[in-house]
Every structure is written in C-alpha cells, then in structure tokens.
Amino acid sequence: MTPCRAAGAIALATLLLTGAAQAQSCPGGFSDGFRLKGHVKTPATFKLADLKKLPSSRVTVTYFSGSAGLVTKTYVGVPLIDLLNAAEVKTNPSQRNDILRKYVSVRATDCYESVIAVADLLPNFGAQQVLIAYQTEDGDALDKSEGMARLIVAGDKQGGRLVSNVKAVLVRSSDSDD
Secondary structure (H helix, E strand, O other): OOHHHHHHHHHHHHHHHHHHHHHHHOOOOOOOEEEEEEOEOOOEEEEHHHHHOOOOEEEEEEEEEOOOEEEEEEEEEEEHHHHHHHHOEOOOOOOOOHHHHEEEEEEEOOOOEEEEEHHHHOOOOOOOOEEEEEEEOOOOEOOOOOOOOEEEEOOOOEOOOOOOOEEEEEEEEOOOOO
C-alpha cells in the first residue's frame, strides 16, 4: 500500500471509530434522571422524586415546532435558577461580575444541546422564566418523547431551546476550556 493510501485508510478508520464512539455516547431515548455539574460547589443528581420535593412553578409556552406547527402547552417544574442557587455556582470574587461569564449547557440523551446565560436567569438581569419541567399542568408525567425532565424556556418563539430527555445540566464559564 502506498503512503498516501495508508494515510487515507487511517483517516477513514479514525473517522469511522470517532463516529461510532459518538453514536454510543449519544444513543437518545428516555432519560430517567440528570446530573447538574460543572462550575458548582455542590453537584447533584436528580430523579423525578427529587424534583417533586422542590418548590415548583407553572408556565404556559406557545412556540412554533417544525413538525407540529404552533404548539401551546403548560408545564410544571423547578425553576432552573433554583437548582443553580442550591448547587451554588462558583464565582471568582476577584473577577468583577464573574457571574456574567457563566452559562448553562443543557444536554439531552441524543446530545441535542442548548445554552442559556446564567445572567438571563438572575432576577437583577434577565429574570427569564426557565424550568426543568417534570409534568404537565394536569399532573401527568411528561410523555416518553420528552423524558423525565425537559428544559422549558418561556418566551421563545421557536421550540429549539426546549430540550427533551435531559441527561446533564452543565455550568460553564466563558473564560475556561472545560
């Protein structure tokens, strides 16, 4: 085999193996819990029973879904800011307004991901209502396609930031690579 062909074969094998590894780590499907971690003092794992013990809020959202058209639905869940406050987002006291550098990445079992700035959740900045929903307005569990928990972003016109089957809530900082 020529050196060019060998390099091409290695590149193809690497690409195939990388794709297989990604497919294995992002199989999709129902999530029965999620982990809150990253730049927090107290990482935590949440199951349905854990969320139901926390104070909840109700929000009605109307958004456009490419597959279903205009959707209006009411969800019950825990405000994301409450989960972040309980976990205590780490900030650097020597960095002015360090909290403004923080963001939350919410990831699904199929690796679908949405990002929200922590400042958008804070009452003295955006005060945006964002829930980790676990049931509908009538007390029913979310349907299987939504998982045990679903990120709900009130006020969005499109449903793109609504993440179903939440498996991870990751607090990050824009000044780091982790």
